[in-house]
Amino acid sequence: MRAVLITPPLPSHLRAFEALARELTCRGHGATILTEPGVALQGGVAQATLPGLPARPQPRRLLAEIVAGARRTDRMCRDAQAVLRELSPDVILGDQMEPASGLLARALGVPLVSVACAVPMDPEPGIPLPFLGWPHDITAEGLRRNAGGERVADLLMTPQSRVIRRWAGAWNLGDIRRLQDCLSRDLTLSQMAPGFDYPRPADGGHILQLGPFRRGQAAEAFPADIQPEPGRPLIYASLGTLQGHRAGLLSRIALACRRAGAQVLVSHAGCLTDEQARAIPADWVRAFVPQQAVLERADLCVTHAGLNTALECLNAGLPMLALPLTHDQPGVGARIARCGAGLRLQPWQRGTARIAAAVGTVLNDPGYRDRARHFAAEARTWGGAASAVDAIEALVTPRRHATV
Template identity: 80%
Template sequence: MRAVLITPPLHSHLRAFEALSRELVRRGHEAIFLTEPGIALEDGVAQATLPGPPARPQPRRLLAEIVTGARRTDRLCREGLGVLRGLSPDLVLGDQMEPASGLLARALGVPLVSVACAVPMDPEPGIPLPFLGWPHDPSADGLRRNRGGERVADLLMTPQLRVIRQWAQSWSLGNLRRLQDCLSPDLALSQMAPGFDYPRPANGCHIAPVGPFRKGQVAQDFPADIAPDPGRPFVYASLGTLQGHRAGLLARIARACRQAGAQVLVSHAGSLTDDQACAIPADWVRSFVPQQAVLARADLCVTHAGLNTALECLAAGVPMLALPLTHDQPGVAARIAHCGAGLRLHPWQRSTARIAAAVRTLLDDPGYRQTARRFAAQAGTWEGAAGAIDRVEALFTAPRPATA
């Protein structure tokens, strides 16, 4: 089987797709990434590059990011179809955040498997779009609220939706209008841990929650220059690789943790200057830390609610205080609160006093840690990339209905 993989050039998405690629190759299949020029992949990963200039840098502001994403989709459709025809793939593995994967697979007439690196986008009554931190609510009021959120999303995503409609019409693919219309109806591979997502009884039977694709990473050592006092709570705070520049919020988190009587380690992913880092009143401030090793010692994680960090916390049995910032982080934070593995604070709730109160609650109430530890007890059964490719192979070998 020859599979072509298509994903936006976001660090966590590329690493997740690389894990799927390696598992495909390990089983004797071919796996080839379709990318714009200038996208660096890990050693040994096959890559087919579009012609033309390098990809535009990924902006940080939402509207600029939407415009950049629409341009990337247009380029993949405009230049990628010819490249794919030359590759003759048997299957397209497409990121749910890149609608070109669904458009190209349909144009080629090959099976599509959708990949949800973050919160699955598949429609389900009662479940809001991933970027909304609303609860699961299948009541009439909940459905009405979700429809309102979808209308707002359509307005924000106008550049992307325009590109989808243009190429769907150009290739006679039918009435494809939104990102959700470009998803696979057959199989969606999700990095969600089983039991972490909202229930999906109506449309979720094709979604496979296999847990993080990247499993069995190299063992990490706890930093030798950090020595937490075992007699006091130890809190780890990180806003991820893209939001570590928020020095003011990191400083409030550090002050709040210390007010709550906890030690705090802050990681900013190399996004702060030395002066900015020194101004954060934490016990330790570092550019990067071995996150899994730190979580193995932590009593609590204060996080932006990126899915990768949330899953690592669940695997380590560490409760979370979620402070979502952008993208699908509100949806991840809502699920952290929904399953009982932590609390979340909305943007208007992030004073030092509110954060300190939430930290105290999470440290004092054992229920949050017990819930997180129940996930940790199951983490060894999460299937990861191996389970994902099991399902891909099963789909590929299953008899397909005859066409008229």
């Protein structure tokens, strides 16, 4: 089997797709990640590159990000067909956030498997879009509210929808208008831990909740120059790789943790200058840390509610205080609160006093850690990349034999 994998060049998404590609290769299949120029992969994964110059750096503002995503989709549709015909894939694995994968698969008549590195985008009654931190609600009121959220999303995503409609029309693909129309109808591979997502009883039977695709990496040691004081809680605070520039919020988090009587380690992912980092009132401030080792040592993680960090906390049995910022983080934060493994603060609740109170609540109530440990106890059963490839083989192999 020959697989081509298509994903936006976001670090966490690339790492997930590399894990899938490595597992496919270990099974004897061909696996190639198709990227724009200038994207570097890790772990010796095969790569095919579109022609032309590298794309501009990923913007941080939401509307600019949407426009950049639309340009990326347009470029992929314009330039990828010739590359894909040469690679002759038996299946395309497409990131749910890149609609070009679904358009190209349909245009070429190749089976599509959607990959949800973040909260799944698959429509489901009662489940709000991932960027909304609303609860699961199948009442008439909940359905109306979700429909309103979808109308707002459609307006925001107009640049991308225009690109989708243009290429769907050019390739005679039928009534394909928006990102959700480009998803696989057969199989979605989700990094959600079983039991963490909202229930999907109606249309979600094709979604496999497998946990993180990246599993079993060699654990790094806890930093030797960070020596927490015994008997005092240790809190790890991180806003991820794309939001670590928010020095003001990191400072409020650090001050709140210290007011709650805890030690705090802040990681900013290299997004701050040395001067900005020194101004944060934490016990330790680092650009990067071995996150797995830190999570195993910490008593609480204050997080932006990125899905990867949330899953790593659940795997470590670590409770969370979620401060969602953008993308699917409101949806992840809502799920953290729903499953009982932590608390979530809304944007208007992020003053120092409110954060300190929430930190104290999570540290002093063992129920949050108990719920996180429940997920940790089940983590060994998460299927990860191995189960993902099992599902891909089950979908594609019968179709290949039928065409022979």
